Each structure stands twice: as structure tokens, then as C-alpha cells.
Amino acid sequence: MTTPLRIGIAGLGTVGAGVVKIVQARANLIAQRGGRPITISAVSARTRDKDRGVDLSAYAWEDDPVVLARREDIDVFVELMGGSDGPAKAATEAAIAAGKDVVTANKAMLAVHGQALAEAAEAADRVIRFEAAVAGGIPVVKALTEGLAGNQITRVMGVMNGTCNYILTRMESEGLPYEKVFEEANALGYLEADPTLDVGGIDAGHKLSLLAAIAFGTRVDFPAMELEGIERISIDDIHHAADMGFRIKLLGVAQMTGRGLEQRMSPCLVPATSPLGQLEGPTNMVVLEGDAVGQIVLRGAGAGEGPTASAVMADVIDIARGTRVSTFGQPAAGLAQSRAARASAAAPYYLRMELEDKPGALAKVAAALGEAGISIDRMRQYRHAASTAPVLVVTHKTTRDALDHARAGFAATGVVVGDPVAIRIEEV
Numbered sequence: 013m014t015t016p017l018r019i020g021i022a023g024l025g026t027v028g029a030g031v032v033k034i035v036q037a038r039a040n041l042i043a044q045r046g047g048r049p050i051t052i053s054a055v056s057a058r059t060r061d062k063d064r065g066v067d068l069s070a071y072a073w074e075d076d077p078v079v080l081a082r083r084e085d086i087d088v089f090v091e092l093m094g095g096s097d098g099p100a101k102a103a104t105e106a107a108i109a110a111g112k113d114v115v116t117a118n119k120a121m122l123a124v125h126g127q128a129l130a131e132a133a134e135a136a137d138r139v140i141r142f143e144a145a146v147a148g149g150i151p152v153v154k155a156l157t158e159g160l161a162g163n164q165i166t167r168v169m170g171v172m173n174g175t176c177n178y179i180l181t182r183m184e185s186e187g188l189p190y191e192k193v194f195e196e197a198n199a200l201g202y203l204e205a206d207p208t209l210d211v212g213g214i215d216a217g218h219k220l221s222l223l224a225a226i227a228f229g230t231r232v233d234f235p236a237m238e239l240e241g242i243e244r245i246s247i248d249d250i251h252h253a254a255d256m257g258f259r260i261k262l263l264g265v266a267q268m269t270g271r272g273l274e275q276r277m278s279p280c281l282v283p284a285t286s287p288l289g290q291l292e293g294p295t296n297m298v299v300l301e302g303d304a305v306g307q308i309v310l311r312g313a314g315a316g317e318g319p320t321a322s323a324v325m326a327d328v329i330d331i332a333r334g335t336r337v338s339t340f341g342q343p344a345a346g347l348a349q350s351r352a353a354r355a356s357a358a359a360p361y362y363l364r365m366e367l368e369d370k371p372g373a374l375a376k377v378a379a380a381l382g383e384a385g386i387s388i389d390r391m392r393q394y395r396h397a398a399s400t401a402p403v404l405v406v407t408h409k410t411t412r413d414a415l416d417h418a419r420a421g422f423a424a425t426g427v428v429v430g431d432p433v434a435i436r437i438e439e440v
């Protein structure tokens with residue numbers, strides 16, 4: 013009888029319960045593919061007596077995930093609690109120190125502590141695997157670390173937060189308000205424990221920073237990411253974009269330029285007919301570009317029980333097989349600190365602002381754009397009942413610096429109310 017690979021699971025929420033279900037339902041298939049059975053020795057969660065739709069009676073229970081991580085009867089610690097610090101980090105460190113391999117879905121922890129954890133794991137001759145942490149069920153970490161290992165990666169791009177994509181597409185298709193769709197996403201298990209991580213773009217930014225580290229051989233540098241969430245996107249923006257043949261996506265782009273590593277995660281308008289524009293619901297899409305392979309497009313479920321548990325199991329099965337890949341695809345100690353560069357490529361922009369409804373207001377806005385060297389493609393004032401008028405401007409290609417200059421100009425006009433919404437129109 014082959015020795016089983018014994019796992020301990022900390023966290024029995026959406027993802028943890030999904031992992032237990034796969035281990036129980038697919039035992040034979042997993043044993044064949046991994047070359048040995050995979051068994052669960054112990055589990056941990058905040059609440060012991062809770063119906064999770066799975067039978068946990070065969071497994072030991074630990075209240076403390078750190079104690080679980082150190083148990084002698086586990087080989088792999090599966091961290092599915094979440095949170096960048098606290099018990100997730102403490103238990104991961106304890107697991108490595110106790111000689112366990114680690115599988116985690118925790119992008120928040122890795123975006124902040126990935127370098128230190130990877131170095132600790134490598135010093136202990138252990139692995140940390142995190143396929144579930146980026147784009148859920150899409151095997152993008154494996155694609156970059158293994159399938160594309162022979163390429164110089166030139167760009168990584170994509171939609172990597174299922175919740176945001178679900179919210180944006182449901183608002184448009186059903187004409188539903190943000191709050192209603194947000195509740196639906198919550199009921200479907202897409203949301204992070206702290207939902208501002210999702211709608212603030214932080215979760216997607218964490219994911220992109222992990223992919224950038226692998227792609228460009230640099231240390232994870234999440235603080236350098238230019239970040240903007242979807243909180244200011246209104247149903248009006250969605251409708252205006254649709255009128256012009258665009259859809260709004262929370263889009264991430266990372267690329268290495270002569271000036272350094274550019275990383276940005278922000279709402280963008282993309283052509284409605286493009287593959288990214290057609291992405292519905294919690295689906296993610298990651299576009300990888302390599303010098304030898306050209307462009308690879310990966311599309312699939314980025315969140316939810318089954319897809320995320322699928323990715324966790326892929327990592328566990330890899331460990332059962334004896335596949336050992338460095339956390340970020342190469343030894344962590346050799347990863348260089350990236351030089352952060354502000355994204356500089358010119359693009360057209362969509363601007364929405366509220367104007368005092370008085371003579372000359374539009375002319376002042378046009379003048380502020382002109383002074384910033386920005387040429388107007390389209391400009392429209394919408395019918396309104398309030399004292400301020402909603403105005404939409406689509407610019408020709410311009411730079412971020414010019415846009416900042418124009419923003420300062422808007423503030424000085426005395427007719428622009430609040431800060432205008434500016435959304436980049438991305439050629440994808």
C-alpha cells in the first residue's frame with residue numbers, strides 16, 4: 013500500500029468545504045493521478061458545530077490552526093482561512109517550521125508576506141503552492157511557472173476579480189442597483205470576508221502582483237501597484253459606455269518597460285465585442301504574452317466553491333506526485349526588487365463630471381482640456397432636473413500626466429462639482 017499524503021485543512025468556509033467534498037468524492041481518481049491516496053487528518057475553523065454540508069466526523073478537530081499546522085500526522089498544511097496576517101500567517105509559518113508543505117488560496121497574505129514566506133519555505137526545503145489564490149480555478153500560476161517557463165514574459169493582463177465582474181455585468185444586464193447585486197454576490201460566496209478588498213480593486217491587485225512576480229522574476233511589490241476600485245462606477249457610466257460600444261471592466265495590466273515595472277489595476281472601458289468585453293458574471297480572463305509563445309488567453313471561473321477547491325486540489329496532487337516548484341517559479345532569494353514605474357502609455361479617456369448649470373460652464377471645461385493639451389473626441393451634456401448637469405467627455409489619446417493637469421484645471425474653473433470620474437479606454 014502506498015503511503016498516503018496527509019493533509020490538514022484550516023478554514024472550512026466556501027473553499028475549505030469545497031476541498032473536503034472533492035477529497036471525499038474523488039478519492040480513487042485523486043489517488044491514481046497523484047500516485048498515492050490523499051487523506052485528511054485534521055481540520056480547523058472558528059466554529060466547530062456548524063452544518064457545512066460535509067461529514068467531518070472522521071477527522072481530528074483543532075480549535076487553533078497553529079496547533080493543526082504542527083500536527084505530526086499531516087504532511088501538507090492547507091490554509092483556507094484568509095487574511096494577510098493573524099492566524100493564516102502564524103499557522104503558515106508554524107507549518108513551514110514544522111517541515112510541512114503549504115497550499116494556500118490566500119492572495120492577501122502572499123501579496124504582503126509572500127517573499128518572506130517563500131524564503132522561509134525554501135530554507136526549510138518546503139514548497140508553498142497557491143494556484144487558488146489567483147483567478148480561482150484557472151491554472152494561471154501553473155501556466156506561468158511551468159507551461160511558459162521558457163519565455164520572456166512581456167505582459168500580463170486580465171480581469172481577476174469575479175465579484176467585480178459579476179457586479180458590473182449584472183448591473184448592466186438586469187438594470188439592478190449596485191447594492192442588490194452586491195448582496196447576490198455575497199450569497200453566492202464570491203466575496204472576501206472584507207468586501208472592500210473586492211470592490212476596492214485590492215484583491216485583484218494582490219493577484220496581479222503575484223503574477224507579476226512570477227512573470228518578471230521580481231519580488232512581489234503590491235504597494236507599487238496603481239490601484240482603483242469600482243466604487244465610483246455608476247449605472248449611468250455603464251449605460252454611457254454601452255451606448256458607445258464599450259463595457260466597463262476592472263482590468264489589470266503588468267509589464268516591464270525600460271523605465272521599470274508597471275502594475276495597474278483599475279476600471280477600464282473595453283470594446284463590448286472583444287473577448288474581455290464579453291466576459292460575464294464571476295468569470296475571470298487572464299492574458300499572458302511571451303516572446304516565444306505569443307499570446308495565451310485563459311478564461312474560467314475565478315471564484316466560488318468548486319472552481320477554487322479545484323485549484324487547491326491541483327496543488328495538493330502536485331505535491332503527492334513529487335512535483336516541487338519554487339513559490340514564484342525561481343528561488344525566492346534570487347528575486348530582484350523591481351523598479352516601479354508609473355504606467356505611461358497614452359490612451360483615450362472617458363470623463364464624467366457634474367457641472368454647475370450656467371452659461372460658459374462647458375466652454376470652461378473645454379478650455380481646461382485644451383490647456384492640458386487634451387483633444388476632445390466627443391462631449392455631451394445630459395438632460396437633468398438638479399442644479400448640476402451631468403457631462404460626458406471622451407478624449408482622444410492622452411497621457412496620465414496631461415489628465416492630471418486637466419483635473420487641476422477643472423478644479424480651478426469653479427464650475428466642476430466634485431472630482432470627475434476618469435476611466436481609461438483600453439485597446440485590447
Ligand SMILES: NC(=O)C1=CN([C@@H]2O[C@H](COP(=O)(O)OP(=O)(O)OC[C@H]3O[C@@H](n4cnc5c(N)ncnc54)[C@H](O)[C@@H]3O)[C@@H](O)[C@H]2O)C=CC1
Nearest residue numbers: 023024025026027057058092093094099117118315316320
Ligand atoms: N471564496 C472564493 O471564491 C475564493 C476564496 N479565496 C481565498 O480562499 C480563502 C478562504 O476563502 P473563503 O472560503 O471564501 O472564506 P470563508 O469566509 O467562507 O471561510 C473562512 C474559514 O476560515 C475559518 N477561520 C477564519 N479565521 C479563523 C481562525 N482564526 N481560526 C480558525 N479558523 C478560522 C472560518 O471559520 C471559515 O471556516 C481566502 O484566503 C480567500 O481569499 C480564493 C479564491 C476564491
Ligand SMILES: N[C@@H](CC=O)C(=O)O
Nearest residue numbers: 173174175202204315
Ligand atoms: N473575492 C474574490 C474571490 C476569489 O479570489 C473574487 O471575487 O474574485
Ligand code: NA
Nearest residue numbers: 143146148150
Ligand atoms: Na488559479
